[in-house]
Amino acid sequence: MDFKTKIQNPHIPVSFFEMVPPPAGKPEALRSAMAEVAKIKDLADAINLPEIHDESRGGDRTFKFVERIEPRFLGAEIRKEFNLDVVINRCVVYEADQARWIRETQDKFDIGNFILVGGESSDITYPGPSVIETARQVRTAGLPVAMGGISIPSRAHEVDRIRRKVVEGLCFFTTQVLFDSNDIVWLIQRLNGLEARVFLSFAPVSHYRDIEFLRWLGADVPADLDRFLINKATGDTSSLHSEEAFERCLDLAQRILMDVFDNLPPDPPPLGINIEHINRRNLGSAVRMLDKLGTFYANLVRARRRASFA
Secondary structure (H helix, E strand, C coil): CCHHHHHHCCCCCCEEEECCCCECCCHHHHHHHHHHHHHHCCCCCEEEEECCCCCCCCCCCCCCCCCECCHHHHHHHHHHHHCCEEEEEEEHHHCCCHHHHHHHHHHHHCCCEEEEECCCCCCCCCCCCCHHHHHHHHHHHCCCCEEEEEECCCCCCHHHHHHHHHHCCEEEEEEEECCCCHHHHHHHHHCCCCCCEEEEEECCCCEHHHHHHHHHHCCCCCCHHHHHHHCCCECCCCECCHHHHHHHHHHHHHHHHHHHHHCCCCCCCCEEEEEECCCHHHHHHHHHHHHHHHHHHHHHHHHHHHHHHC
C-alpha cells in the first residue's frame, strides 16, 4: 500500500518518527543515524526529516545551531537501505521555485512526501512562496506527491487554515508537540468530516532546557510543566531521572490520546502519531515512546474500528 493511500484510510494506524538529521561533514554521525533507523524500521511507517535553519526567533536559543546533512540526502539513504517511506519537512519560503525542488527530490532521491513549512514570522519578507502558493505550484506542475502541513492547535482560526490548505491539495498535518489535550480536542471536533489525517506529535523531555527549547520553537507548553519536572528532579533539581521522566511523559501522552479518542466527533479526520526526540539525549527515550505509545495508539484505532462496525 502506498503512503498516500495508507494515510487516507482512517482504520489503519500510522506512526511517524521525526529524526533530526546528523551534523554535516561527519561520516560517523551518518552511520550512527542509519543504525538508529535500523532500530525503528519495524515501529514507524515513515521517517519524518525536518530541515533545520538558523532561525532568528525572539529570545535566546537554548541549543546551539549546528549545520545538518540535507534531509533528502539522508532520506535517500534510508529509502535505499530500509525501503521505508520518508517525509521531508520543506521550508518553502527560502527559494522561489519549490515545484522544481520537489520534482528533483522525487526524481533523484526517490522521495515524494513533503510537509510544507512556512516562514517563522509574517513580518519577514521571504524570497519564496507561502505554503498555499507552493501547493498551487505543485498542482500546476502535475507532480504526483503527498503534501502535508503543520498544525498549531492553539492558533487563532486554525480550523479555517487547515480546511483551506486541504482544498489546495494538502492531505495530512503534523501538530506541534502536545502537552495538553484541551486545544487538540477542540480542534479535532471542529474538523469533523475532514479526510486529511492529523498526526498528533509527542516528545519525551528529561531536562528543563528541553521545555525551554520547545517554548522557543513556539510550542504551547503549560506553565506548570516546569514544576512537574523540577519538583521531581534529582540532584541539582535541573534534570529528572531518565526512567521517571520517560514514564511521566508517556503517561501524559497516553492521557492526551485518550482524551482525543473519547471526544471524537461523529466523522473525525483520520488520526496518526508523530514522535520527536528534540535532541540526541532523548533519542533512546523517543524510540521507546514510539514503541509503547505506538501500540497504545494502534489499539485505540482498532477499538474504534470495531465499534464503528458493531
